[in-house]
Amino acid sequence: xxxxxxSAADLSRADALLILDTAEELASLADRPIKKLPTLRGRTxxxxxxxxxxxxxxxxxAAAKRLSADVINFSAKGSSVAKxxxxxxxxxTLEAMGADAVVIRHGASGAAHRLAGWVRGSVxxxxxxxxxxxxxxxLDAFTIRRRLVGxxxxxxxxxxxxxxxxxxxxxxxxxxxxxxLDGLRVTIVGDVLHSRVARSNVLLLSxxxxxxxxxxxxxxxxxxxxxxPCAVSYDLDSELPKSDVVMMLRVQQERMTAAYFPSIRxxxxxxxxxxxxxxxxxxxxxxxxxxxxxxxxxxxxxxxDSVRSTIVEQVANGVTTRMAVLYLxxxxxxxxxxxxxxxxxxxxxx
Amino acid sequence: xTAGHPEATGNPGTAAANQARWLVRGVTVPGDxxxxxxxxxxxxxxxxxxxxxxxxxxxxxxxxxxxxxxxLPGLVDLHTHLREPGREDAETVETGTAAAALGxxxxxxxxxxxxxxxDTAGVVEQVWRLGRTAGHCDVQPVGAVTxxxxxxxxxxxxxxxxxxxxxxxFSDDGRCVSDPLLMRRAxxxxxxxxxxxxxxxxxxxxTEGAQLNEGEMSARLGLAGWPAVAEEAIIARDCLLAxxxxxxxxxxxVSTAGSVEIIRWAKSKGWPVTAEVTxxxxxxxxxxxxxxxxxxxxxxxxRTEADIAELRRALADGTIDCxxxxxxxxxxxxxxxxxxxxxxxxxxxxxxxxxxHQAMVDTGLLDWAGVADRMSVRPARIGRLTGQGTPLAVGAxxxxxxxxxxxxxxxxxxxxxxxxxxxxxxxMELPGRVVATFLRGVPTVLDGKLA
Numbered sequence: 001x002x003x004x005x006x007s008a009a010d011l012s013r014a015d016a017l018l019i020l021d022t023a024e025e026l027a028s029l030a031d032r033p034i035k036k037l038p039t040l041r042g043r044t045x046x047x048x049x050x051x052x053x054x055x056x057x058x059x060x061x062a063a064a065k066r067l068s069a070d071v072i073n074f075s076a077k078g079s080s081v082a083k084x085x086x087x088x089x090x091x092x093t094l095e096a097m098g099a100d101a102v103v104i105r106h107g108a109s110g111a112a113h114r115l116a117g118w119v120r121g122s123v124x125x126x127x128x129x130x131x132x133x134x135x136x137x138x139l140d141a142f143t144i145r146r147r148l149v150g151x152x153x154x155x156x157x158x159x160x161x162x163x164x165x166x167x168x169x170x171x172x173x174x175x176x177x178x179x180x181l182d183g184l185r186v187t188i189v190g191d192v193l194h195s196r197v198a199r200s201n202v203l204l205l206s207x208x209x210x211x212x213x214x215x216x217x218x219x220x221x222x223x224x225x226x227x228x229p230c231a232v233s234y235d236l237d238s239e240l241p242k243s244d245v246v247m248m249l250r251v252q253q254e255r256m257t258a259a260y261f262p263s264i265r266x267x268x269x270x271x272x273x274x275x276x277x278x279x280x281x282x283x284x285x286x287x288x289x290x291x292x293x294x295x296x297x298x299x300x301x302x303x304x305d306s307v308r309s310t311i312v313e314q315v316a317n318g319v320t321t322r323m324a325v326l327y328l329x330x331x332x333x334x335x336x337x338x339x340x341x342x343x344x345x346x347x348x349x350x
Numbered sequence: 351x352t353a354g355h356p357e358a359t360g361n362p363g364t365a366a367a368n369q370a371r372w373l374v375r376g377v378t379v380p381g382d383x384x385x386x387x388x389x390x391x392x393x394x395x396x397x398x399x400x401x402x403x404x405x406x407x408x409x410x411x412x413x414x415x416x417x418x419x420x421x422l423p424g425l426v427d428l429h430t431h432l433r434e435p436g437r438e439d440a441e442t443v444e445t446g447t448a449a450a451a452l453g454x455x456x457x458x459x460x461x462x463x464x465x466x467x468x469d470t471a472g473v474v475e476q477v478w479r480l481g482r483t484a485g486h487c488d489v490q491p492v493g494a495v496t497x498x499x500x501x502x503x504x505x506x507x508x509x510x511x512x513x514x515x516x517x518x519x520f521s522d523d524g525r526c527v528s529d530p531l532l533m534r535r536a537x538x539x540x541x542x543x544x545x546x547x548x549x550x551x552x553x554x555x556x557t558e559g560a561q562l563n564e565g566e567m568s569a570r571l572g573l574a575g576w577p578a579v580a581e582e583a584i585i586a587r588d589c590l591l592a593x594x595x596x597x598x599x600x601x602x603x604v605s606t607a608g609s610v611e612i613i614r615w616a617k618s619k620g621w622p623v624t625a626e627v628t629x630x631x632x633x634x635x636x637x638x639x640x641x642x643x644x645x646x647x648x649x650x651x652x653r654t655e656a657d658i659a660e661l662r663r664a665l666a667d668g669t670i671d672c673x674x675x676x677x678x679x680x681x682x683x684x685x686x687x688x689x690x691x692x693x694x695x696x697x698x699x700x701x702x703x704x705x706x707h708q709a710m711v712d713t714g715l716l717d718w719a720g721v722a723d724r725m726s727v728r729p730a731r732i733g734r735l736t737g738q739g740t741p742l743a744v745g746a747x748x749x750x751x752x753x754x755x756x757x758x759x760x761x762x763x764x765x766x767x768x769x770x771x772x773x774x775x776x777x778m779e780l781p782g783r784v785v786a787t788f789l790r791g792v793p794t795v796l797d798g799k800l801a
Contacts, residue, residue: 088686108688109561109572110642129690131572199572222569223577 004123005325006112008134008203013180016208020142021177023317023324029066030320040069043100043330048090048115049126050076050106055291055315056126060103060135063322069330072099087111091118101330104128122329130194136290137200139321141181141208143310144245146317147286148184150176182209187239188230189271190249190298191220191260197290198249202230215239217271219260236271240280247288248273248298264297274300278308286310371395372791373408377416377752379742380718387718392421394748397790402744414796416752419785420718423726424456424487424749425703426738428548428626429523429602429674431695432458432489434480435473436465441679441769443477446699447486448767449677451794453699454751454784456487457730457738458677462494463524469494469505471513478515486794487787490733493517495536495547499525504536511543518734521548523602524649526584528554533588537597544734546598546624549588551609552650556580561690563636563651571639573689576651578606585609589616589623600732601625603676605650607660614669624732626674627661629698629705630774638774644685644692645774648678658709665724666715672729675702679770697773700766703753704780711755712781718755737790748791757783767800 002010011019029035045064049057057073064071074094087106094102101122104112109129116123127133186205192198192214205212212230214221225232233239240246251267261267273287281287287299287308295301304311374392379402381387391406392399427450433441443460450458460477462468468477474491481489493510497503499522510517520540527533527549536547557580562568564575585601589612592599604610604625616623635654638646646652664670678695685692698705706725710716716724730739740746760783764776787795794801 086683086686087688087691106688108690110689113642114688129572130574196572199570223564223575224566224569227566227569 003329004112004116004125005134005329006116006123006125007132008137008200008207011134011204011207013207013209016138016141016204017178017180019138019321019324019328020145022328023138023142023321024177026323026327027320030316036066036068038068039327040064040067040330043069044072044098045069045101045103045326046072046074046094046097046099047126048074048094048102048104050104050111051127053105053127056105059315059318060124060126060322062319063326066319067323067326069100069326072097087114088118091115095119095121101326124325124329127196129196131196132200133196134200134204135318135322135325136197137204138325139314139318140201140247140288140290141204142321143288143314143317144181144184144186144205144210144286145176145179146313147310148244148284149179149181180209181205184210184244185213185242186210186245186247187213187215187236187243188247188249189215189236189273191251191255192216192225192249193220193222194252194255195249201247202228206230213239213243215271217261217267220255237277237280240277241282243281244285245288246273246281246285247290250290250292251294251298268297272298272300273303275302278303278306281308288314290314371411372788372793373406373411373413374416374421374752375406375408375413377419377421379421380722392742394788394791397748397792399742399744399746399748402742414752414786416785418756419752419754421742422454422718422722422751422753423739423742424751424787424789425454425725426729426733426735427455427458427675427677427699427702428519428600428672428729428733429628429676430458430460430699431463431676431678432460432477433464433679435476439681439769440684443480443489444484444486445767445769446677446679447481447484447489448800449697449699451486451787451789452767452784452798452800453701454703454753454787454795455699456749456751456787456789456794457490457733457735458487458699459490459492459519459733461523462492462521463499467494467498468492469497469499471506471509471515474510474515474517475513485789486800487789488735488738490519490735491515491517492519492521492523492548495520495522495527496532501525501527501529501532504532504539507536507540507545508543511540511545518543518545519548519600519732520545521550521602523548523550526550526552526554528584530587530591534591534595537591537599538595541595541597546600546732546734548600548602549584550602551581551584551588553580553583556583561647561651562639563653565636565654567636567639571642573639578608578653578657581606581650582608582612586612589613589621592616592623593619593621596622598622598624603628603631603650603674604661604664604670605631605653605657607657610660610664610669614664617669624671624728625669626672626729627665627670628676629673629702629709630696631661632658632665632673632709633705634774639689642689644687644689645696645772645776647689647692647694648676648696648774649694662709662713662715665710666720671732672724673702673706674729675699677768678772679768680772681770685772695772697768697770700768701762701773701775701780703751703784704762704782705775707755707782708780748788750788751784752786754783754785755781757781
């Protein structure tokens with residue numbers, strides 16, 4: 001793997017599978033009473049967040065802490081950034097403080113790329129403008145694989161049991177190890193033009209062998225989308241019956257007034273996923289959303305809360321996947337091939 | 351290739367140097383198609399070319415051995431940002447014109463988007479005088495079309511035309527005169543004093559927040575797209591306006607194949623339209639943005655291979671009249687940022703001729719006589735300059751550039767005479783070397799260094 005994770009395009013199929021398989025290992029940790037590993041003890045991970053994103057920040061924070069890293073949260077609000085400090089100066093400051101990894105969320109596309117030129121530590125892109133959000137794609141791939149690959153796999157909801165129902169949280173996760181998403185049909189719906197989640201998912205899911213289709217109004221597709229490794233459709237209804245996965249994108253508030261579509265109600269009628277549309281999906285198909293959701297806009301409440309919905313799982317898988325990425329980028333200590341000796345370092349757990 | 355005579359030292363800016371005579375020996379003057387290129391001596395005296403023949407007597411004259419060098423009429427830039435007054439941290443008239451001289455230029459047009467804006471006789475005269483004081487090349491101020499570049503009411507165009515700066519080219523460059531009625535009035539109004547409106551063609555609504563040419567790269571990089579149509583729509587409109595009112599329109603920094611097609615059509619109608627292309631749009635594509643280094647961020651944006659090919663063809667066949675640098679210096683901090691935060695623009699004066707050499711001459715699209723036409727003769731004509739862009743003949747002002755086309759390709763260094771370092775060509779190997787520049791018989795550059 002490379003030193004940084006900035007784009008899903010940086011990941012070969014082997015890299016991506018290594019991350020997913022590592023995440024699978026780490027997921028077993030979640031079942032233990034003590035969830036903490038000593039692997040990144042003494043390493044410093046900085047969460048550098050220029051945009052409000054509590055869910056992504058705490059996901060990275062939880063991931064780093066479960067690996068025993070020291071975590072510094074640097075929010076642009078109320079910091080020197082608000083006083084006009086440049087990204088470069090902030091980078092040099094973090095560098096001087098000895099950050100081993102910087103997790104950056106920024107409103108400008110390419111900010112993570114630029115940052116990587118100014119710091120020695122690893123840079124993890126936690127979302128840069130309308131460019132990419134590679135760990136979101138990884139957690140989505142992880143979620144899809146757990147649900148639809150291995151074990152009973154595609155063809156039914158398999159052994160999955162809703163959270164809290166006493167199950168282990170996966171169909172047969174170990175069985176999916178090493179497997180890609182070959183042949184799975186994923187439909188990504190909504191504002192692709194401005195979506196970093198869509199960009200990263202198109203790249204990663206196609207690398208893993210999935211057949212990706214983008215379904216959106218033409219105004220919300222990039223002009224050159226034809227060069228992407230995916231299909232494009234303006235008609236969501238025709239895509240649903242052949243989709244194994246439907247991934248709904250959030251409609252940002254500011255798009256609603258910029259002539260991308262006539263009205264939010266019309267958008268919802270044509271591209272929102274309601275119960276009637278969900279009924280057109282194959283029985284085994286799952287519904288994903290990166291959050292936060294606009295219930296009643298791109299996704300109806302009854303869909304979001306249905307058994308097909310993986311939205312809560314995605315959050316849990318986010319922590320695991322980000323642990324895997326941090327672990328692999330920072331090189332940790334030797335990675336145990338099979339089991340984690342959870343009892344070895346009880347002192348560091350809190 | 352060096353000033354070989356022992357007396358060839360001392361400050362050429364002094365009165366004594368002004369009176370000095372120079373013998374440029376064995377220089378190649380490019381042919382013009384009818385006549386082949388020829389090797390000759392050239393005597394520069396009293397600010398003019400006083401003899402062009404072989405075997406000239408050099409007694410009393412300083413000798414410059416120009417064997418292997420090409421003589422071009424001093425280059426003329428229609429589009430330079432000198433930043434003074436207002437942003438002297440990025441460039442001054444002194445440093446910008448020094449960069450121009452090093453690039454082979456003997457005249458530059460200073461764009462109006464300074465602070466304060468060059469929209470009054472006072473400001474254009476100030477810039478003009480600063481140029482005279484600096485002495486590296488002639489500085490011809492461009493006046494703003496609208497007051498404060500605000501695009502709402504005409505600046506005092508006639509007063510600027512009547513001023514000591516004798517402004518003839520007017521431009522809101524950096525911004526488009528997007529209001530069609532205001533553009534029409536501006537075009538009409540400058541007819542009274544043989545003016546020309548140089549339009550920065552960019553539809554503001556189609557480029558809100560735009561960052562990079564709309565295409566594969568912008569889609570991949572997640573940078574807001576800058577569609578070609580935003581340029582082409584304005585060019586089409588303005589060509590029609592220029593035809594309707596019979597006024598001279600010049601189109602700045604043409605960057606798309608579609609723009610070329612429209613200009614070709616307008617010219618085929620005999621309409622009074624001229625156009626320029628920048629060196630960077632002749633060489634660099636939007637793929638350079640892949641690393642989000644804002645040194646490649648420019649307005650209009652870098653386009654595609656297909657656009658470059660068409661721009662080169664158009665420059666070769668004369669559809670595009672000239673090369674103009676759009677030299678746009680910026681301090682380091684304006685570029686060491688996120689892409690979206692960074693300033694638009696690149697420097698270009700010191701590299702323009704070498705870029706044209708690579709893009710146009712090495713490709714066989716243009717010969718050196720063609721280069722002289724596109725980088726000196728035509729821009730001088732469009733800018734209504736007298737004493738610039740004239741053929742290298744007896745009696746002509748001694749404005750010339752000596753260029754070594756055989757100099758081995760060398761990597762461009764970002765540090766030059768310009769105060770700014772934002773050259774997109776840094777590290778790129780470009781052929782050729784500007785050896786000397788003469789402004790009215792006085793060397794401003796000798797042996798590739800400021801004289």
